[in-house]
Amino acid sequence: MTATPIPRRIPFAEKINPENRRADWAVIGFIGAIHLGALASPWTFSWSGLVVFLILSWMGGGLGITMGFHRLLTHQSFKCPKWFYYFVTICGCLQWQGGPIRWVGTHRLHHKHSDGEEDPHTPKHGFNWAHMFWCMFKDHEDFKPYDAAKDLTKDKVMVWIDKYFVIFQFILAAGLYAGGYFYGGQGTEGHLLALSWIVWGIFLRTACAYHGTWLVNSATHTWGYRNFKTTDDSRNSWWVALLSFGEGWHNNHHAFQRSAAHGLKWWEFDITYITIRLLGLVGIAKDIVKPTTAQMEQKNIPA
Ligand SMILES: [Zn+2]
Numbered sequence: 625m626t627a628t629p630i631p632r633r634i635p636f637a638e639k640i641n642p643e644n645r646r647a648d649w650a651v652i653g654f655i656g657a658i659h660l661g662a663l664a665s666p667w668t669f670s671w672s673g674l675v676v677f678l679i680l681s682w683m684g685g686g687l688g689i690t691m692g693f694h695r696l697l698t699h700q701s702f703k704c705p706k707w708f709y710y711f712v713t714i715c716g717c718l719q720w721q722g723g724p725i726r727w728v729g730t731h732r733l734h735h736k737h738s739d740g741e742e743d744p745h746t747p748k749h750g751f752n753w754a755h756m757f758w759c760m761f762k763d764h765e766d767f768k769p770y771d772a773a774k775d776l777t778k779d780k781v782m783v784w785i786d787k788y789f790v791i792f793q794f795i796l797a798a799g800l801y802a803g804g805y806f807y808g809g810q811g812t813e814g815h816l817l818a819l820s821w822i823v824w825g826i827f828l829r830t831a832c833a834y835h836g837t838w839l840v841n842s843a844t845h846t847w848g849y850r851n852f853k854t855t856d857d858s859r860n861s862w863w864v865a866l867l868s869f870g871e872g873w874h875n876n877h878h879a880f881q882r883s884a885a886h887g888l889k890w891w892e893f894d895i896t897y898i899t900i901r902l903l904g905l906v907g908i909a910k911d912i913v914k915p916t917t918a919q920m921e922q923k924n925i926p927a
C-alpha cells in the first residue's frame with residue numbers, strides 16, 4: 625500500500641519537492657546559453673575585450689546588483705537623485721537576474737524567512753539548490769515576490785523597467801558589436817574584435833556575475849566567520865566579498881540589513897561602500913545608513 629503524500633502548503637517546500645517541481649525552461653535556456661557562450665572566451669581573448677569585461681562587470685555587478693538592486697532598492701541604505709536611481713537599476717538589468725521588482729521581492733523574502741522553510745535559497749535545502757537551481761524551477765502560486773516589493777510596484781518607470789529588463793542586454797550587445805567592429809578597424813579584423821567584445825562583455829561577464837551573486841546565497845550561508853548574533857546561518861567570507869563587490873560580509877549584512885556598509889571591521893574591504901561614500905562626497909548619495917558602535921556592541925559575538 626502506498627501512502628498518499630501529504631500536500632505541503634509552504635511554497636518553497638512545495639517547490640523543492642521533486643514530485644511537484646516544474647522546470648522553467650525559459651530561465652534554463654537563457655542561463656545555459658550564457659554559460660555555453662562563455663566557454664568560447666579562451667579562443668576570443670583580446671586585451672580590449674578584457675577591459676570591456678572588467679568595466680561592465682563593475683557596472684552590472686557593482687553598481688547594478690550590489691549598489692542598485694540590493695543596497696538601494698531592497699534595503700534603502702541611502703538616498704539619491706531619481707536619474708541615478710534608474711541608472712543603477714538599468715545597470716542591474718544587464719546581469720539578467722530577473723527584473724528589479726522581482727529581484728527585490730525575492731531578496732526581501734530571503735531576509736524574512738532566512739534559512740527557514742520559506743527561504744527562496746537556503747543551503748538547508750541543499751548547497752547546489754541555494755547556489756543555482758532554486759531559480760530554475762517555476763514558483764509555487766503562493767510565492768509572491770511582487771507583494772514584498774509594493775513600494776516599487778507603485779513606480780510606473782520601475783514597473784516598465786521590470787517588464788522589459790531583458791532588452792537592455794540586447795541593446796548593450798548591439799553597442800558592443802558596433803564598438804568592437806569600428807575599434808578593430810572594420811572588415812574581418814573588426815568582426816573578430818566585435819566577437820571578442822560580445823563573448824567577454826556579454827557571455828563571460830554575465831556567467832561570472834551569476835556565480836558571484838549565487839555565492840552570496842550558497843557560500844556565505846555555509847562557510848566563514850560570524851561577527852554578530854543573527855537568527856540565521858549567515859557568515860562573512862573575504863573571498864566572496866572580493867568576487868561580489870563587498871557582498872561577502874553577509875553575516876554583518878543580516879545583522880544590520882539597512883546598513884550601506886557591509887564590511888564593518890577595518891579589514892573587511894567593501895568596494896561598494898567606498899563608492900557610496902565617494903558618491904556622498906559629490907552630493908549624489910545622501911542619508912547613508914550605518915549602525916552605531918552601540919548598536920553593533922548589542923549584537924556582538926565576543927571573540
Ligand atoms: Zn542571506
Ligand SMILES: [Zn+2]
Nearest residue numbers: 698731735877
Ligand atoms: Zn539583503
